[in-house]
Amino acid sequence: TPETAERTSVPGVATGLAVTGTGGDVLFVEASLADPESGAGGLTLTGQLGDVMKESAQIALSYLRSRGAELELPVGDLKERGVHLHVPAGAIPKDGPSAGVTMTTALASLLSGRPARADVAMTGEVSLTGRVLPIGGVKQKLLAAHRAGITTVLIPSRNEPDLDDVPQDVLDQLTVHAVSDVREVLDLALSPAEARERLAA
Amino acid sequence: TPETAERTSVPGVATGLAVTGTGGDVLFVEASLADPESGAGGLTLTGQLGDVMKESAQIALSYLRSRGAELELPVGDLKERGVHLHVPAGAIPKDGPSAGVTMTTALASLLSGRPARADVAMTGEVSLTGRVLPIGGVKQKLLAAHRAGITTVLIPSRNEPDLDDVPQDVLDQLTVHAVSDVREVLDLALSPAEARERLAA
Amino acid sequence: TPETAERTSVPGVATGLAVTGTGGDVLFVEASLADPESGAGGLTLTGQLGDVMKESAQIALSYLRSRGAELELPVGDLKERGVHLHVPAGAIPKDGPSAGVTMTTALASLLSGRPARADVAMTGEVSLTGRVLPIGGVKQKLLAAHRAGITTVLIPSRNEPDLDDVPQDVLDQLTVHAVSDVREVLDLALSPAEARERLAA
Amino acid sequence: TPETAERTSVPGVATGLAVTGTGGDVLFVEASLADPESGAGGLTLTGQLGDVMKESAQIALSYLRSRGAELELPVGDLKERGVHLHVPAGAIPKDGPSAGVTMTTALASLLSGRPARADVAMTGEVSLTGRVLPIGGVKQKLLAAHRAGITTVLIPSRNEPDLDDVPQDVLDQLTVHAVSDVREVLDLALSPAEARERLAA
Amino acid sequence: TPETAERTSVPGVATGLAVTGTGGDVLFVEASLADPESGAGGLTLTGQLGDVMKESAQIALSYLRSRGAELELPVGDLKERGVHLHVPAGAIPKDGPSAGVTMTTALASLLSGRPARADVAMTGEVSLTGRVLPIGGVKQKLLAAHRAGITTVLIPSRNEPDLDDVPQDVLDQLTVHAVSDVREVLDLALSPAEARERLAA
Amino acid sequence: TPETAERTSVPGVATGLAVTGTGGDVLFVEASLADPESGAGGLTLTGQLGDVMKESAQIALSYLRSRGAELELPVGDLKERGVHLHVPAGAIPKDGPSAGVTMTTALASLLSGRPARADVAMTGEVSLTGRVLPIGGVKQKLLAAHRAGITTVLIPSRNEPDLDDVPQDVLDQLTVHAVSDVREVLDLALSPAEARERLAA
Numbered sequence A, B, C, D, E, F: 001t002p003e004t005a006e007r008t009s010v011p012g013v014a015t016g017l018a019v020t021g022t023g024g025d026v027l028f029v030e031a032s033l034a035d036p037e038s039g040a041g042g043l044t045l046t047g048q049l050g051d052v053m054k055e056s057a058q059i060a061l062s063y064l065r066s067r068g069a070e071l072e073l074p075v076g077d078l079k080e081r082g083v084h085l086h087v088p089a090g091a092i093p094k095d096g097p098s099a100g101v102t103m104t105t106a107l108a109s110l111l112s113g114r115p116a117r118a119d120v121a122m123t124g125e126v127s128l129t130g131r132v133l134p135i136g137g138v139k140q141k142l143l144a145a146h147r148a149g150i151t152t153v154l155i156p157s158r159n160e161p162d163l164d165d166v167p168q169d170v171l172d173q174l175t176v177h178a179v180s181d182v183r184e185v186l187d188l189a190l191s192p193a194e195a196r197e198r199l200a201a
Ligand SMILES: [Ca+2]
Pocket: A016, A017, A018, A098, A099, A100, A102, A122, A123, A124
């Protein structure tokens, strides 16, 4: 969609799905790494995140700090450069663990320089070992993805039974991947490394 | 106006617009960088800022820490020198995300040495990637800008429809720019780099 | 069981037992160590842990920091690498001291590189000298272990009398070890060191 | 007056004016810099100061950290030496932004070694760029200054209209300076640099 | 007793006495020092300790930091090695100053390598200069010590009059030492240095 | 008196006077400096001190950090050695600014190695420049000093009028010094430097 295309046009932004008071909605997780010359360090979290969602961010970061080298990500960047995760809109309180995959993807996108694919949205809790754990609100989230023009949605394997509740015509227009490890999420959600080189050309 | 001219006569001050209990008002964001010899570090925020507004300041700072070099700003200054953002009046509580563009402009003005233009006021939330997100109170803010003698106002693109609510005679006397990236804000709000040299001459 | 096998297939995950509002349940404690290049330090705790459970994590870590060398664990890793302990599910509040043995086992598994055995679950408070102190809910915890396909359960020696309350057919299908020192737990719960070498081969 | 003479006889003490439950009162702001050999650092604030008044102290310090070199103050002292600002009496809660000029003067007095003039009292909020902003209670503050034997009072320019409320016989005995930049305050309130040399002779 | 013998068999554990809702009880204070290679620092306190009891731990530590060298304790260990004091059971809240002597003894035992004597229990507040100050609950504490098979109890000198309330047959089976300086406590409660060498042989 | 003699027999303890619910009482302020080898730093405050009393301790320390060299005190000790101030009894909450002179004396005693005189008690707030400010409860405090066998009491000059309320027979048995600078307190309350040498002989 135009909006997700615009938002995810730079590395560091991933498209998530949330349940709100009035249904579901698309949500963007933005990550930044400070210029090492600017002297920043540590992890900054903004977007009026609740306790559970702040913990999701810490889990996403620790996952990459402990497993990032296996994924060929330059984890040394996390040492010298302050990490900031933000979830607009700034004034709206948000909570829950289901943005875990989205936060991990935003950070991995930033570290790898591979933008997230504009047609992919995702939802799922992440554990410290990278397992994707089930979340709530699958129906509302898929309806919201569909409304936003998303064509591919990633959900936790253990949420597959919830697809029964989603209207068939919506499912027909979405490619849904059920995943159990966050590495599958990264494979499906990040643009291929080649894409980056093409952009730089 | 005399007041905005006086307030923005030095780099580091930008003119924002706020909604108050009794309408709208002009508000100044002041930024300072400590002398490196004075040993200060980190980010200090004052002006009885609420949680959302404090997060806006962190976003503005992280935006410049991660993208400042692209903008040819000397981000190394942020390492050695304590940053302080203050929003007078000191005793009045303030909150909300809409000063994001103003905070980014005040900091960029300070780093670049380019004073903000005295005839420009602005409002808009900023995301970590520099996108300008919509805010509330466009009508009250434009009325306040007009009352204060401001001639140019910067608003988020997604707030353009709100201009319909602003009296035509006020719009006639204002140049309104609808922006979607904070780089547009910096281009429009900061005095040209030449101006600084002229001052130094 | 398939789930515990999957969860404990990597070093750093141990299977505990908890009392919940509706009986007992199996719970996984996950530990990670940051890549030294990533610059992380200190102890991060997530999973909506209550005060007592956070203290259990500190005790588990201090036990290994003071006694780990005797156990031939590479405690120097704790200096250079940030430690993170997480207990999914992320949104469910948890408290109490009875995950002490599980936390100690998860950390020792990570440091030793020896995965925890998939057929073993455990419960018990740990003191700073490594003594295993009694806990509550033995009956519910053993029923939960049995339901989850666990075949070996470790309980504190001082809880042996509580086995009288457990149905005989459940006890018949479980091997229960009553332990008084956490070193016994590590001996029984971690895969032999050889296993690791075989995996690496 | 004897008391203000005694209190301001050493560099680092400035005389302010406050509104209390029963009218106005003279108040002293004391500043100290730790001996570099004593190893102290940072900013310590005492005197049961409220949030707004603590922010005033941070603003005063940042103003001097960013502009002190222009004022020929030895800002390097702020790096190596812990700064302490205290407002007696220790048990009386105090708040509000109007001691900003007094705090700036106390610190500048300490850094310059120039004692504050015993016959001068002051009130005014200070912004981060050194602007003196209006405050409340001008009438009560001038009556208090007069009662305490003060002969010169510094007030914000924007408070000049409030002088209409002050009894003419009190105004006749006071020299009132309306100031808009804190540099004017320092010029009027600090003893000339020569005075210090005379004392040292 | 078997339990105190087991608990105090290693250096770093001392036997205290507490008043509980249902009378008195024996309580163990455990201390650990992190392996210097593990990189830990500072003081960690666990066991759901209240504010007063946390302060007792700080006093015990500061006493040893300032007077330990006189007592021929290797206080340099406190620099390089994180100190942890824990009072099981982990889930039971505890408070009050009367574990001061027990905390000091546990730490001194750890530093000296001399285990605490298994037949000795103690109660008493400690001041920063090592004075033993009076506490409450002497009767309940001595009854609890007697029940637990303790044969020697250390109490503050100023609590000697409270011995009148203790049943004579209990007093007949206890050796009670009234002490006024914590050095007397250490002399009476720690095994002789020779004992350690014998153990090491 | 025997108790004050015993308590003040070592450097670092000074005798203060407090108002309690039931009249006045003698109170001891204890100070310690950690062995530099033990690695402690900073200021630790214990004794259930309220906010105002904690600020008094910070003022006492800053006074000595900024003026200690003039008083020929070895302020470098404050850099390398953790400072701890404790006011027994540990479980009794205390507050108010009137222990300022006592805290300054305890610290100066410790730094100088000169014990406080056992026959002297004191009360008074201290400002950051060392001025002794008035306090409450003079009558109750002098009665308490007299009951405790104290023969010399130091009070703030501005409290001299309160002596009218003290019974004449009590005043006849006390030497009362009214002081306005904390240096007078130190001169009157600390044993002469010679005394220390005599003790060391
Ligand atoms: Ca999501």
